[in-house]
Amino acid sequence: MGQARAQQWASFMSYGRADAVAFPRLFEETVQDVGRDPRGWCTQTVADATVAGTALYTVPAATAAILGVAFDGRALSLEQIDTLTMRARDWRDITGDPIAYTFEDENDRIVRVFPIPQRVATLDFLLSERRGDTFPRDTPDRLDLPLALLTLTREYQRESDHRDGPFAERCTAIANSVLEALT
Amino acid sequence: MSTTALDLTTVLKRRVRDLLFTAHTASDIRFVLSEAQRIVNARTRAVLGSVTYEVPAESRYLAHDPTSSTLLRVDHIRAAGRDLPRVDLHSLTGVDSRWPSSLGSRLKAWARVGHDLLIFYPAPLLATSVELRGPLYTNELTSDTSVLQVPDSLRGGILDIAEALLLVRQRLFRSAEPAAAHAVEVQNNRVI
Numbered sequence: 001m002g003q004a005r006a007q008q009w010a011s012f013m014s015y016g017r018a019d020a021v022a023f024p025r026l027f028e029e030t031v032q033d034v035g036r037d038p039r040g041w042c043t044q045t046v047a048d049a050t051v052a053g054t055a056l057y058t059v060p061a062a063t064a065a066i067l068g069v070a071f072d073g074r075a076l077s078l079e080q081i082d083t084l085t086m087r088a089r090d091w092r093d094i095t096g097d098p099i100a101y102t103f104e105d106e107n108d109r110i111v112r113v114f115p116i117p118q119r120v121a122t123l124d125f126l127l128s129e130r131r132g133d134t135f136p137r138d139t140p141d142r143l144d145l146p147l148a149l150l151t152l153t154r155e156y157q158r159e160s161d162h163r164d165g166p167f168a169e170r171c172t173a174i175a176n177s178v179l180e181a182l183t
Numbered sequence: 184m185s186t187t188a189l190d191l192t193t194v195l196k197r198r199v200r201d202l203l204f205t206a207h208t209a210s211d212i213r214f215v216l217s218e219a220q221r222i223v224n225a226r227t228r229a230v231l232g233s234v235t236y237e238v239p240a241e242s243r244y245l246a247h248d249p250t251s252s253t254l255l256r257v258d259h260i261r262a263a264g265r266d267l268p269r270v271d272l273h274s275l276t277g278v279d280s281r282w283p284s285s286l287g288s289r290l291k292a293w294a295r296v297g298h299d300l301l302i303f304y305p306a307p308l309l310a311t312s313v314e315l316r317g318p319l320y321t322n323e324l325t326s327d328t329s330v331l332q333v334p335d336s337l338r339g340g341i342l343d344i345a346e347a348l349l350l351v352r353q354r355l356f357r358s359a360e361p362a363a364a365h366a367v368e369v370q371n372n373r374v375i
Contacts, residue, residue: 012214013352067296068272073284075276124283128297140251140299142225142320145218170351170359181225182256 002139003027009148010155013171017162018155026154030147031139032064034179046125050117055092056104057111059125068126069111071098076113078102084114091115142182149175186335188213189327194342198362199349206353212345213324219344220333224318225255226340229333232319238303240310241286248299254317257301261314262290270294275304340366 010018069076079100084091098113149171156168234250260267285305294302321332343366350359
């Protein structure tokens with residue numbers, strides 16, 4: 001049921017006043033937001049391949065969060081840039097099979113692997129991803145209520161003729177409580 | 184477990200001061216009670232369910248959780264009659280950084296990533312049947328005669344959650360607060 005039942009919940013809790021046209025967009029934003037949560041969300045893998053001499057790789061635009069990276073079947077550890085700098089001042093120039101990855105400060109969709117690979121091999125990304133054409137799987141039924149409530153939060157917090165901060169606040173509180181029960 | 188939807192509806196319409204079903208129809212109330220029962224079961228694990236799943240041969244390390252509408256969560260996995268230990272992704276990497284490409288004749292552990300992804304370690308050489316266990320996604324209370332699946336002793340928690348939801352729906356926030364607080368308190372005390 002997923003999205004359809006979440007919309008049913010949203011309509012129910014708002015006595016049909018929630019904007020049915022805006023719902024799909026707000027629901028997608030909610031799914032993406034929950035995907036940034038450390039508990040993750042709609043998880044997916046994307047296979048890429050390394051290019052000799054290239055350290056930077058870009059994950060798909062629909063990515064909400066990167067949960068893991070594997071080079072040639074070996075899981076890489078996530079390191080902070082500061083840690084890599086402590087390890088070797090010239091870490092950006094070191095070559096070899098990657099053992100770690102980090103994010104460039106300016107863009108969290110660009111992954112830098114360390115050391116720089118010198119051969120072609122698989123590079124697997126474990127992602128939480130926005131749903132879409134490439135990821136049409138529906139959300140799990142058990143999350144219908146919290147997702148509906150978080151979507152209502154978005155709707156009732158934004159500027160409109162039915163803006164209702166206290167209601168949005170309660171929706172968030174209940175949704176978080178239910179999510180906590182489910183994890 | 185003989186509490187019916189009608190029993191709970193009768194109490195709930197009194198609690199939300201809606202004896203004539205003006206604010207919420209009987210069907211609305213059952214809709215909310217169904218979900219409240221699930222929240223209580225997720226907390227208490229009073230009614231457990233299981234799903235048999237066949238991990239495909241050499242499936243690398245991924246399986247989308249097939250229990251979305253049957254279990255509220257996967258808590259345990261059994262394979263070949265024994266419980267598999269659950270590990271988190273970082274521990275798994277610490278133990279064997281080559282886990283994404285590991286193959287083996289016997290599953291050793293499992294991990295959950297996010298809400299909808301399971302990792303079986305190592306990936307089985309042959310298709311392997313596993314049993315996924317967790318709190319059951321309890322039944323929809325579709326009519327007055329529908330019976331709760333969780334024990335009667337948990338009906339108080341279900342009523343509190345349903346009351347809080349219905350009062351928030353009515354925008355009676357202050358009235359909803361005691362029920363919401365009580366629901367959290369009762370459920371916390373009963374977490375297994």
